[in-house]
Every structure is written in structure tokens, then in C-alpha cells.
Amino acid sequence: MADGASVIFTSSRVAAAAGVASSVYSATKAALNKIADIAVNELAERKIRINVVSPGPIQTPGLLTVASEEIQDYLASRSALQRLGNAHEVANTVLFLASDSAAYINGADIAVDGGSIQYMLK
Template sequence: MMAIYASDAFAGQVVLVTGGAQGIGLAIVSAFARLGAKVVVADLQLQKAKEAAESLCQQGWQVQAAACDMADAGQIAELVEQTAQQHQRLDVVIHNAAYFPLRPFNQIDAELLQCTLSVNLMAPFFLAQAALPWMKRQGGGRILVTSSVTGPRVAYPGLAHYAASKAGVNGFIRAAALELACEGITVNGVEPGMIRTPAMANLGGEAVNQAIAAAVPLGRLGEPEDIAAAMVFLASPAAGYITGQTLVVDGGALLPEAYL
């Protein structure tokens, strides 16, 4: 999938990925590492992050693990500073970590809502703010966020809190892009549709997956690598004139009219 890029396309660049120990995040980490970047995989589950980093390092790539609770602004600032200080640069920051337990609307309490907003919406603010001094010093950088079609475009039962956070993420992307453009920093996002990840288990078993896939015009669930490919594009020189945008990667699922 990444054959269209030279194997050293991101050589010398430092890429920070949150929520990178599994699923979409791990695919993003792998994609950038295989293209020559030095990648820091940050995750709440440090052991999983270490296992992911070790596996990729054994393949000859430059990946290291870091622990971070994305609901904690202090930890986010420390993560960014440690990463940038160690490598003396920070080129791409990708916020992929997310929190989205299924919960009926009338059972969403203050604690659940706060945690969801902290991880999904507030964290990109703190990441961007922490990365800004380093990117300004370098003359530019890329800030990317994994958003979702759920919230900005469609809804799913049991995910009102998640939908609200992702709608906010898209607002953040546009506003931050406008303010940071003068610094040579682009801010963009990817909106995944139904992607085959461990989190899909929340929606049901394989029968549910098959039913969802049958409703997608391209006839399949997305794979984490589909999202990683979009992230690589948005971080590449080919996307240098793109900012404040979100790229929908959903196999065409949003295209049909509701009555079809």
C-alpha cells in the first residue's frame, strides 16, 4: 500500500502517535516507521506499546514506546517535550487515541462525558499547544487527528458522547488550521467509517461485521491500513497545500440515500 512512497520518504522526521499500540494507531505507527521516520508510539497501555515498538524494531525500524494518559494535560505536555527534546525536532503529531464505550443516551453521566471529551477533544488542543514551539522553530509541521464519520456526519445508537466529541474535533481542526497556517503548520484529520479493529467487538460478532460490510458500497469493512495510508498522504509533501480538512475513508458508506 505504501509502495507509491520511497522507503525513506520520512527519513529524519520524528512522528508522535497517540493510541498507537493497536488497531488503527498501530497501522499508522507501522506505516511511518516503514517509510523511515523515527516514531514514538504513546499509549495508556505501556506494555502493549512496548510490544508494538519491539516488534517493529526487530524489523529494522526506529520505534520507541511511551506511556501517556491522554485525559491528563500534564502528561501530554511531558510526552511532547520528552519526545522533542530527545530528537531535537518534532515533525508530525497524530492524535489517534479515543474513548468510546457504548452507553444509552439517558445513562451518560458527568464522569463518562468528561472522560470522553478529555481524551477525544481536549487532548488534541493540548498536543498542538505543546508541539507549537518546536514546530515554529523548525518553520512548520503537521498536526493530524483521527476523527470519525460518527458525529460530524452520522449518528450511532449508544455513542452520543463520542459523536459530540468528534463533531468538536472537526471544529478544532478548522479553527487550529486557520490560526497556525502562518507558522507553516497544517492541521487535518481523517474520518474513518467502519474499520476492522478490536473496538469493532463492541458492536457485535462476525455476523454483525458481515452485515455492515454488505451495506458498504465497496463491499468490505475498512482495514487499519486504509486509515494509515490517508494519514501518510496528509503528512506528505503532496498535501502541503491542504489544511483545515478531514478526509472521509469509509468505502462509500455515506453515499447512498437512506431509502435505498
């Protein structure tokens, strides 16, 4: 990897959640976040930026396969924006973090969740 590179991990908002039947998925995403935290320090001398993108509920073919319309509506209702996100919104966040416009962003975990966590805590 070249000095000055940008590494972007894809995690999930469930890394910090304690949802029923999500222990393995949540734990692997939490571990990924910790790897990113450590990599920030390990790669600092090479000026390699490490960031994490953590999507919330995103309308993808995978979600449509496993979640009924009722579940999708429920997930959307838990977002401050009252909808599911889409893959382009996640991709645009990744593109931004990889760009020179984000040259001073390092060690961040960017939530792409429509404000779900804050909205659920209101």
C-alpha cells in the same frame, strides 16, 4: 511544534451521524472536528497544516471484540465497497497527509469509509 508542521486528527464518520446510543462518541468527534477547523486559522501564520482523517467501519481488534460477525457483515453491506476497511488503509491516508505530496492540503476532513455515507443515501 515546528513551523510548517502537519497535524492530523483522527475523527470518525459518526461525527456527523445521529446513531442510536452514540451521543457521547459522536459529540466528542464533532468537537474534535471543530477544534481542527479553528486550528487551521490559528496556526495559519506558522504554515502548520491541520487535517482530519475520519474512518468509517474499520476491521480492528477492538471492533472484532465488540461486534459479532452478523454486525460486521451488516456494516460491510452499508459500504459501497461491500467490506470493512482495514487499519493499513487508514494509516496510508495519514502517511499521505503528513507527506510533502499533501503540502497544499489544509483544513480537509478525509473520509476513509469505502463510500459508506454516499452509498447509504442512494
